[in-house]
Amino acid sequence: DIVLTQSPGTLSLSPGERATLSCRASQSVGSSYLAWYQQKRGQAPRLLIYGASTRATGIPDRFSGSGSGTDFTLTISRLEPEDFAVYYCHQYSSSPFTFGPGTKVDIK
Amino acid sequence: QVQLQESGPGLVKPSQTLSLTCTVSGGSISGGGYYWTWIRQHPGKGLEWIGYIYDSGSRHYSPSLKSRVTISVDTSKNQFSLRLSSVTAADTAVYYCARAPVCANDCYPLDFWGQGTLVTVSS
Numbered sequence: 001d002i003v004l005t006q007s008p009g010t011l012s013l014s015p016g017e018r019a020t021l022s023c024r025a026s027q028s029v030g031s032s033y034l035a036w037y038q039q040k041r042g043q044a045p046r047l048l049i050y051g052a053s054t055r056a057t058g059i060p061d062r063f064s065g066s067g068s069g070t071d072f073t074l075t076i077s078r079l080e081p082e083d084f085a086v087y088y089c090h091q092y093s094s095s096p097f098t099f100g101p102g103t104k105v106d107i108k
Numbered sequence: 109q110v111q112l113q114e115s116g117p118g119l120v121k122p123s124q125t126l127s128l129t130c131t132v133s134g135g136s137i138s139g140g141g142y143y144w145t146w147i148r149q150h151p152g153k154g155l156e157w158i159g160y161i162y163d164s165g166s167r168h169y170s171p172s173l174k175s176r177v178t179i180s181v182d183t184s185k186n187q188f189s190l191r192l193s194s195v196t197a198a199d200t201a202v203y204y205c206a207r208a209p210v211c212a213n214d215c216y217p218l219d220f221w222g223q224g225t226l227v228t229v230s231s
Contacts, residue, residue, distance in 0.1 A: 035217035044204055044221035045155065056219070088155060092208070092217045096170040099155040 002027055002091050004100035012108040019076040021103045023089035028069045033093035036065055036074045039102075040085045048087075049074060079105070110135040112205050112222035120199075120229050126192040130205030130222060131185070138183035143168075143208045145218060146179060146190045148201040156201075161188055162210055195229045202226050 003026040013019055023034065032052035037045035047056040049065035052072055062077040076083055084107050089100040116128035130144070137144060143160040150156070159169035161179045169177050173192070181188040192199060206221040 031215070033215055033217070044206075044224055045218075046221075047217060047219050050217050051214075090155070090217060092215060095168060096172070097157045099157070101154045 001096055002029065002094050002098055004089050004091060004098055006087075006089060006100040006103045008103060009101075010104045010106060012106055013079055014108045015079050015081055017079050019074075019079055019083070019105055021074040021076075021087055021105075023067075023072040023074070023100050025070045025072075025091060029072075029091045030093040032068050033091060034065075034067070034072050035090045035092060036063075037088045037090060038083075038085045039088065045088060076105075110207070110220050112207065112220060114203060114205050114222045114225040116225060116227070118226060118228060120195055120227060121231050122196055122229055123194055126190070126195050126199060126203075126227055126229070128190045128203055128205075128225065128227070129187050130189070131187050132207075133186070137181060137186045137188060141210050143210060144179075144181065144188045145206045145208060147204045147206060147218070147221075149204070149224070150201045158190065158192075160208070197229050200227065200229045 005024045007022045034052045036049040039045045048059050048063050053065045064075045066073050086102045086104045088102045111133045113131045120126045143162045145160040146158040148156050161167045161181050176193045178191040202224040204221050204224045206218040208218045209216040
């Protein structure tokens with residue numbers, strides 16, 4: 001199984017600041033089939049990024065993804081109040097498909 | 109646009125079978141082209157992929173749950189279902205249904221999700 005590790009566990013920032021979230025895979029994620037999801041309390045995850053760097057429909061351009069192989073990054077250029085949430089990376093390259101443990105972005 | 113909605117008992121006794129249904133609206137489940145998927149999230153924890161069904165009969169399950177899981181589809185009702193047998197407290201979780209486009213020239217992740225339903229395993 002591909003194990004995904006996310007860091008940091010919690011990121012405390014202020015609105016307007018830049019957020020950089022990391023996702024590291026235990027083995028190479030083929031074809032960069034790596035996605036990022038945002039989850040708010042009591043809600044289902046929302047797809048932000050797929051293919052490591054492609055924004056999903058309707059996602060603001062302050063969200064960007066990068067990386068390949070085993071190291072991936074989600075960047076939120078300027079945090080808006082609605083961006084404080086938990087973010088998960090997810091690999092859909094190799095079964096069983098797996099998720100990272102999440103990074104919580106909270107208000108400093 | 110497509111919507112998914114989970115339904116089923118919120119409380120299941122240990123050793124019994126958990127049964128959930130996902131009703132799909134805004135699109136046909138029989139048209140092919142999607143992996144109809146179940147995922148769960150233990151309280152306060154991360155997400156766990158359970159498995160999917162596609163083409164109305166092909167299935168793929170997580171090895172860790174494979175011996176206890178069955179996913180099926182009812183095209184007449186535009187629904188797909190999850191059965192998890194011999195449950196224990198460790199199966200207490202929010203269960204989500206979702207879909208992902210079938211890989212063709214490229215693969216895509218889960219794009220539409222249900223709101224999730226909490227299932228508690230307790231006597």
